[in-house]
Amino acid sequence: MFRRVLVANRGEIAVRIIRACRDLGVSPVTVHSEADRDSLHVRLADESFEVGGAASRDSYLNGERVIEAARVMEAEALHPGYGFLAENGGFAARCAERGLVFVGPPPEAMRRMGDKAAARAAAVEAGVPVVPGSDIVAGRDAERAAPEIGFPLLIKAAAGGGGMGMRLVRDPSDFSDSLREAQSEAEAAFGDARVFLERFVENPRHVEIQVFGDDFGAVVHLGERDCSIQRRNQKLLEESPSPAISPELRAGMGEAAVRLARGAGYRNAGTVEFLLDPEGRFYFLEMNARLQVEHPVTELISGTDLVALQLRVAAGEPLGFAQSDVSLRGAAIELRITAEDPFAGFVPATGRIREFRPPAGPGVRCDAGIVSGSVVSPHYDPLLAKIIVSGPDRETARKRAIRAVRETRLVGVASTLPFFERVLSSAPFRSGEFDTSFVARHWPSLSRNGEDGESAARAELAPLALAAAAAELWRREGANAKASAAPPSRWRLAGVAEAHRERL
Amino acid sequence: MFRRVLVANRGEIAVRIIRACRDLGVSPVTVHSEADRDSLHVRLADESFEVGGAASRDSYLNGERVIEAARVMEAEALHPGYGFLAENGGFAARCAERGLVFVGPPPEAMRRMGDKAAARAAAVEAGVPVVPGSDIVAGRDAERAAPEIGFPLLIKAAAGGGGMGMRLVRDPSDFSDSLREAQSEAEAAFGDARVFLERFVENPRHVEIQVFGDDFGAVVHLGERDCSIQRRNQKLLEESPSPAISPELRAGMGEAAVRLARGAGYRNAGTVEFLLDPEGRFYFLEMNARLQVEHPVTELISGTDLVALQLRVAAGEPLGFAQSDVSLRGAAIELRITAEDPFAGFVPATGRIREFRPPAGPGVRCDAGIVSGSVVSPHYDPLLAKIIVSGPDRETARKRAIRAVRETRLVGVASTLPFFERVLSSAPFRSGEFDTSFVARHWPSLSRNGEDGESAARAELAPLALAAAAAELWRREGANAKASAAPPSRWRLAGVAEAHRERL
């Protein structure tokens, strides 16, 4: 095992990786930006190196500085976490050149999976279902290809982006007109009229498979995570097992994911994402060549430590278990607590966190990047903490998740905690019957009777809230008052509460 | 299931039971003493009722007031936790008379197991090994009985207490003299010269079996906990599996415990404690007719929620699983974090907790009764929190426990955290080869190089400690200064840190 590992990230994932290092007896060191000098990951590491200004491009994305930090602090390996440099094949290759072990897949596998077209080709090669589609087509060929793909379908500009040159066609009789429109729009926008066709998967679930490979040819999967609760393609809640998956389907998806990883020469942790249609057919979407945000869901049901496993495999150890050794127990749900106001269109919130008290007790894990007093700045991802709960079954985990949300104290910035309380309590979530349209379809009504709405419980607590506001005013005015009855002893326990108690 | 349950306890166990209620959708209500008006368990409950003054006998031990609280708050059941009223058979019977379900074993089973002689008789009846011993003996009968029991043995006064009239005899030739001494000492002290003999189990391990029974005749066991790390019979650290137990021995002890529970008409959660001698023989010690402090160790390896199970069984539900369904996975260790100074003879510490930040992340659970700002008073048990870690094997759990201890921030009162850091890192603990003499034998040397000793790491950090002390002086003098540069805005985020940042 390595003596020292550089954690090249920030926030909750840096803290998560530091913990894995400590559990393995490895010395964790980190990098930080100017804005993160006092961050939790810096406090928990054995050393930290300032790599640049607050903006990510000046610091966490500055590969050269990060590699320099590893050299200065004498780290033998680098764990990139997710985001930032995690899927940068060029950076991984540079680490290797400098003799620094990059904890992740080989650069070639990263590059291949990072290119959507190459990844799709690899899936086809491995016999993994992809969304039916065509090569580049035009005119007659397109007319012929369309019925084979089936409706509804998407016409997509080959050079496209931002929805330009894209058409959703539901009725076959609209196809010719839509094709002409798409081509001329693509020509106008990109100077390139080429289009291709793709089956439109309606109301899919988003289900992904965790895979893991070592240097000795072993590749296993650790079951699925259902990530259908999303907002604009941002995952908000993930769970395992998926309420939509039978053991047979799990085995089929798992085998497909392992085939793909094996074919691509994949090693270390990776995730194969699929769309699952209402008829239970799955289609390869993309492969994430890194640790996922939602990896703890899998850890809780499989009894593994995926980050420790990443470090072991990167250090050249074998996986140590086979597919038949993988046993999945119970159910787990992860909630991404972000600094966003769900009642104001998920606008990012910033500020100082006056108090953070994570949930605890049986079946509750919290991976946080913040503590009381942390500053949430606009420079980075708004993810503050992940609450991950487990229980013998989905319903136990669901109730426990509600308890954990209610128990969490997060004062000073708006967060998605109330979003989760409502989603978890809602009938469609409880039933397990939903797809990626859940948030768009249900949040508008769930958010009503919202923070400004009236409910019996809210009205009952209003006098208590009024008292809290009054007490706070009293405290703030007292804190500003120049004179106080008697100066508190300098040697007493400190803290505002104490000082006030003396004043009373 | 009950609609509302009264949690008749305080501290971490009250919080633990409140969480189980919430996970089941049950409304938890509590009682509190005058000293506990602002305690965490009161804050987390739906309602709380003040039952009396700070002293336990005036409040938590006041059965009539507690039953009155249940009536006022309309609770249908009462969970006693451990300690206080938990093993009071008379109280349990009174609850039943008032139509309040007592979450625990039937009063008759509690009474029988509460009487040491009756419990020993029940064990003998059930064919469970007890420490070899005699009935009341004197003179010739004693001389004859001694060799059958074997040496070393204890001569104990039947009416004894506090060590009076007790003699440890290692050499058979000392027996006659010791017997005379013991009898005359007992006569002098108690006016009762009767004695009996008992085999002295040297350097035993303390190993206990968790059992569970329902109203339908099912009784199962959930494996063992090794509680050999004790100080003066107070458990400090518990783990499962025991490093000293083979699968065969576990099965044997488990079956013995189940036989005993079944024979005693036991229902709900209970623990059968055994002494394990160095040759691997086990002897019944006593049965605890309640939830144990260390129950989370079993929860983590068995994937169960014992408190939820207690509530279900008390509500008349069947256990829902059989012995063959019990699967134990991995290893778990619990640390009891108490407000005691391990470098000063474990003298109790009191005061206000300036900051408490529990450990978190993978494999770490923390059941705490405190939060930042809590006051530790001398009125109650010094247990502040339990850190319970799990991992695939003992060594992973051990390293994780060290990480969790180091991560914990507990500022304002002395605690046993440094005790655990040293014990967990010590060679004898690591080896797993120790017995109940561990603390007496090893702590004196482990505590040397103690808080006032010198080590390279300590010396290296000394300038940083000096800077912290200097900063704190600066802050305290500033807090006392009458004038400050500019009064901070009353509407800004509050907090001392913030106010100071404005002052800078």
Place this chain on the structure above:
Amino acid sequence: MRRVLSLDGEDRRVEVRAADGVLRVGIEGGGAELIARETPGGWTITNGRRTVEAGVAGGRNGELVVEIAGHTYRFAADQGAAGGSRRRGAAAGGTAGGRSEVRTPMPGKVVRLLREEGEQVAAGDGVLVFEAMKMQNEIRAPASGVIANMRAARGTPMEGGELLFVVEPAESA
């Protein structure tokens, strides 16, 4: 201490007094006093039967935001309170005695300062560029005068409703 707090458009009179190491809060027409005890994140409030943890933070527009058991309450304080006047609306800030305060419209940061403290500005002149939600907006002087009390610093994250700068009437500068 007596104050008026406004919740959901309704004014409520409250009285706070310290006694026996706690705060006692009376609410006009609200029955028995409530007990408040300070915590790191706000207060615990007891009404005799129930004790809740109330988180308190400053919100936009100088509100006090109280959160209890997942419910959020936004309070505006009366103008009579010493040392702080009730803020009106977002962004624009208020004008008192010819002074114009300019505040952040929402959380974000200043990415460029166009004027410095002490400089003369005409109404409508751009003073700084503020970035929020990845969009940059020029913040303009609401009145002619001199920039005073420039609190904005390049790159520093700010909350909504924080003071950016003040425009003092030119004659008083």
Place this chain on the structure above:
Amino acid sequence: MRRVLSLDGEDRRVEVRAADGVLRVGIEGGGAELIARETPGGWTITNGRRTVEAGVAGGRNGELVVEIAGHTYRFAADQGAAGGSRRRGAAAGGTAGGRSEVRTPMPGKVVRLLREEGEQVAAGDGVLVFEAMKMQNEIRAPASGVIANMRAARGTPMEGGELLFVVEPAESA
């Protein structure tokens, strides 16, 4: 701010200054300045490479107890600091200008008051009964005079080193 702090019997001179939103602490003969930032439980301290969380609490005898990474450091402050004099020893407390302060010898509580504020006492008279570690001890007046500033109250938990009462010389009362 300049102070002298004593650690393990050795006096160290320190200087603290506030700049750029942090505290900078210089240690005589100690090389580069250290940076301190406040946290709820104390301070984070950075020496450029390493940032540690230091918990700070008041200990017995007026010490400052600093805990970093499981190591404990006990500091005595110099007498020059404004507003607080260094305490001598446990229990007995100090005498300044004829006044005698009596402090708690260790954490515990007062179980009985034998004298009240304002009462005359002779040296050696029992003033109150203090319980610690389940043992009760009578706390006696260290000098003749009048009981002043009785901080002890029956049943209230107290820390070690807290003021119980003061004995003022009789002529000044």
